[in-house]
Amino acid sequence: MSFSSTPVVSLRDVAVFQDVNTILSNVSFDVEKGEFVYLVGRTGSGKSSLLKTLYADLPLLAGHGSVADFKLTKLPRKQVPYLRRKIGIIFQDFQLLFDRSVAENLTFVLRATGWKDKSKIKQRISDVLMRVGLDAAASRMPHQLSGGEQQRIVIARALLNEPVILFADEPTGNLDPMVADGIMHLFSEINNSGTAILMATHNYEIINRYPKRVLKCLEGKVLDSQVQEFNLINGF
Ligand SMILES: Nc1ncnc2c1ncn2[C@@H]1O[C@H](COP(=O)(O)OP(=O)(O)OP(=O)(O)O)[C@@H](O)[C@H]1O
Numbered sequence: 001m002s003f004s005s006t007p008v009v010s011l012r013d014v015a016v017f018q019d020v021n022t023i024l025s026n027v028s029f030d031v032e033k034g035e036f037v038y039l040v041g042r043t044g045s046g047k048s049s050l051l052k053t054l055y056a057d058l059p060l061l062a063g064h065g066s067v068a069d070f071k072l073t074k075l076p077r078k079q080v081p082y083l084r085r086k087i088g089i090i091f092q093d094f095q096l097l098f099d100r101s102v103a104e105n106l107t108f109v110l111r112a113t114g115w116k117d118k119s120k121i122k123q124r125i126s127d128v129l130m131r132v133g134l135d136a137a138a139s140r141m142p143h144q145l146s147g148g149e150q151q152r153i154v155i156a157r158a159l160l161n162e163p164v165i166l167f168a169d170e171p172t173g174n175l176d177p178m179v180a181d182g183i184m185h186l187f188s189e190i191n192n193s194g195t196a197i198l199m200a201t202h203n204y205e206i207i208n209r210y211p212k213r214v215l216k217c218l219e220g221k222v223l224d225s226q227v228q229e230f231n232l233i234n235g236f
Pocket residue numbers: 018019023041042043044045046047048049050217
């Protein structure tokens with residue numbers, strides 16, 4: 001694959017902190033537009049902390065980083081919502097609002113990100129639900145949906161503002177293998193249409209079935225399967 005424009009994620013010598021603890025250091029990598037990259041590593045190795053740094057839930061205190069053309073170093077708090085409009089975030093635990101219908105969950109996000117026109121909101125919701133194969137679910141409540149369907153709604157929600165990248169933290173963690181495979185199919189389609197994806201996972205079966213570049217958190221560093229040393233250390 002060849003990439004021509006600026007990367008959607010670019011980190012140089014970044015350190016990732018939780019409180020005063022350094023979780024990762026000397027982190028340098030790019031994710032190009034339209035790339036699909038896995039993030040692996042043992043529990044507690046820093047995957048979520050790295051993702052949180054990328055979507056500005058943790059401040060970038062050391063090194064240089066940019067995501068979707070936003071510089072993360074000294075990013076003012078009031079800029080964070082604008083960064084979030086250009087990215088999509090997907091968690092393992094679905095975090096839908098359970099007292100609202102699917103359409104209301106999606107409307108909530110659109111209104112919070114500046115959408116006002118009712119017919120455009122309706123159209124956008126219909127488009128993203130179609131994209132995740134749940135166009136008939138708009139009026140359903142989250143508890144009336146299966147775990148896999150709820151995860152599809154979360155993906156639809158992440159797609160609302162046409163993000164340049166999706167950050168997904170264990171998106172298949174709570175799903176059975178068949179359902180997880182359906183979610184991976186959906187991610188592949190989304191990726192094929194040009195959205196980059198950085199996905200933290202423990203699921204090596206999925207990585208084997210859908211092989212892509214791998215970043216690995218190991219002993220406070222991030223190794224990259226595109227760099228030869230990684231293959232020597234990990235037998236990839
Ligand atoms: N809110 C927090 N405050 C302080 N330390 C934290 C916090 N969240 C995580 N940590 C610590 O940071 C380290 C990295 O945790 P992190 O959640 O990033 O790992 P992970 O690779 O995502 O793990 P898992 O695969 O279990 O999700 C761990 O030592 C963890 O205890």
